[in-house]
Amino acid sequence: MTGGRLRRRAGALVRAAGWYTAAMSTAQVAAVVGVVAVDEIRKRRNPPPGGYPSVPPVSVDVAGSRITTFTSGRDLYDAMLTAIEGARHTVYFESYIWKGDDVGQRFKDALVAASERGVDVYVVYDALANLVVPPSFYRLPEPIHVLRFPVFRSSMITRPGIRSLGRDHRKILVVDSAIGFVGGYNIGRLYADHWRDTHLRVEGPSVWELDNAFCDFWNQYRGRRLPALPDQGAASWDARTEAARNAPSRLLFPVRGLYLKAIDRASQRIYITQAYFIPDEEILAGLLAAARRGVDVRVIVPEYSNHVVADWVARGYFGRLLEGGVSIWFYRNAMVHAKTATVDGRWSTIGTANIDRLSLTGNYEVNLEMYSDDQAAEMERIFEMDLENCRRLTYEEWARRHRLARVVERVLKPLRPLL
Missing domain, CATH: 3.30.870.10 (Endonuclease Chain A)
Known part of the structure; x- marks a missing residue:
């Protein structure tokens, strides 16, 4: 192949890559605008009734x-x-x-x-x-x-x-x-x-x-x-x-480490409540591995959070989680903003960090980590209370979702590292 033909082919590839990038960017903008608009309509038609279960301190x-x-x-x-x-x-x-x-x-x-x-x-x-x-x-x-x-x-x-x-x-x-x-x-x-x-x-x-x-x-x-x-x-x-403190200026992210450590040790149950649940591949793999070895893994997330784009990006993980035996529970009629987890009735964490990129490898955060059967028992009691205000997402329901929803999930998938 001559040098001229190589240059023309390289130029064509560069142009094709540019067109693909532009098309994907346009599709992502359209998807974001669409899901935000639909969410605004939903809020106006079906405002949350307010109120949610709680327990005395x-x-x-x-x-x-x-x-x-x-x-x-x-x-x-x-x-x-x-x-x-x-x-x-x-x-x-x-x-x-x-x-x-x-x-x-x-x-x-x-x-x-x-x-x-x-x-x-x-x-x-x-x-x-x-x-x-x-x-x-x-x-x-x-x-x-x-x-x-x-x-x-x-x-x-x-x-x-x-x-x-x-x-x-x-x-x-x-x-x-x-x-x-x-x-x-x-x-x-x-x-x-x-x-x-x-x-x-x-x-x-x-x-x-x-x-x-x-x-x-x-x-x-x-x-x-x-x-x-x-x-x-x-x-x-x-x-x-102990307090685990994320400090991005020093590239210190111990909150992510404490989650990985606790998930890896789990032998009975993992209960997680998160406002925005967009796990990285290592945390996702840890949860799926725990489910394979018989651990009861349950995750509570808002049915509709205050950040609808984050909701849709998180949806891209639901199929793998449900197929792998992790149960997903939608918190209804209120925004659940808690960032908590408890494992095996022994370990708990409560703090400011969500299980997403922004919290675990981006923002300044602090989570208190506690090894206490009594505190874990209280966290499990609260988790059970919250489950009463949830509905479970089944794999059958997930498999029946509309084709357009699948397209939106794929288009928004590249945004995961940003959320």
């Missing part, structure tokens, strides 16, 4: 610390505000979303009141997640220290990639280094009344895990204008309760 002892599990936003916010109102020395407050509504204002008033009585108050919020909130809401009076995790950072230009794009998705409150809170709840009226989530209060030596997580993040991003926080070592060590 229950406390157990884990490694010498008192762990209380919350399934109601109202109960949680009352407990958080009570802790802030009782603060004597320090308040560390960090939230991915902090709405400027009446619930958000209650937290703002409590933080200001604490500062006025001499408490050192430190606040962190993610700027991108709160673009819809008027900036004036976050103008807190001195001497409150506020770290606004910026939308754009210089590292996005100097060091582009996963290390620079992560958002601060964490939700932490620590009062006097004696009481800590962590979990899936953001701050706002929507989350108090309409979203089913799970959060923890920690009292005792394990509070250090959350205290240290806040201080390390603060000291890394405070800049020159904000004071440093003391970096104190743990007074005691107990591996039965």
Whole structure:
């Protein structure tokens, strides 16, 4: 073949690749617009009735610390505000979303009141997640220290990639280094009344895990204008309760590791509740391997989440999961936003990280990992309660889905690494 023919053929291949890429991009945009439009119509025709089952907060002892599990936003916010109102020395407050509504204002008033009585108050919020909130809401009076995790950072230009794009998705409150809170709840009226989530209060030596997580993040991003926080070592060590903290700037993603470790050890049951469930191939393979060896693997996800594109991308995994013996349960009539798992009645995790790319290898996250039969029993009780508000997706139903749905799933499949 002559050089001219080779160049013409190479040119034709390049043009074909360009046309294919353009066609796929157009199809993906059309699919996204379509599913969003259909979802908006569904919401208007069938608004959720509101309300969901919950249980009163229950406390157990884990490694010498008192762990209380919350399934109601109202109960949680009352407990958080009570802790802030009782603060004597320090308040560390960090939230991915902090709405400027009446619930958000209650937290703002409590933080200001604490500062006025001499408490050192430190606040962190993610700027991108709160673009819809008027900036004036976050103008807190001195001497409150506020770290606004910026939308754009210089590292996005100097060091582009996963290390620079992560958002601060964490939700932490620590009062006097004696009481800590962590979990899936953001701050706002929507989350108090309409979203089913799970959060923890920690009292005792394990509070250090959350205290240290806040201080390390603060000291890394405070800049020159904000004071440093003391970096104190743990007074005691107990591996039965540990905080796993994802830090993309340092390429540290231990939350993914704790899931893989627990799934690999499972011999009886794995119960997972997730707002957005888009597992990578290794987590997917681990769940399927567990099901093959007889483990009862159950996953609760929203029937309709607040991110419909994520729902459709997640659907691409359902066939393999159902064929492999994993049961999928759709949470109905409310958005389930919890990020929890429990294995074999022994191990549990509750935190801020979803099982998706954004959380496990992208954002700043924190999950509390606990080895406790008592805490696992409470998590299983909550899981069983949530199942009563679910419907099970059967393989027969899945196999009967419309051909158009299959096409949309295939078109959106390339978006998996982005969600």
